[in-house]
Amino acid sequence: MDLIYIQLNVWFTVLIDLLEVSFVIFALLGFLRAIQTMVRQHRQAKRYQDR
16 A cells, blocks of 8 residues: 555656646746747837838
8 A cells, every 4th residue: 555655656746747847848938939029029110110
């Protein structure tokens, strides 16, 4: 019984670690995408100013 409990505990910690890592990756991707859109909007505004 203790062995099963330990195994479940290990699986649970691994799952939580994976979730945290994926969450961090998604946050970074969203951040990069936001920066990209900001840069694009800035370039478009500059283009309109140049005309």
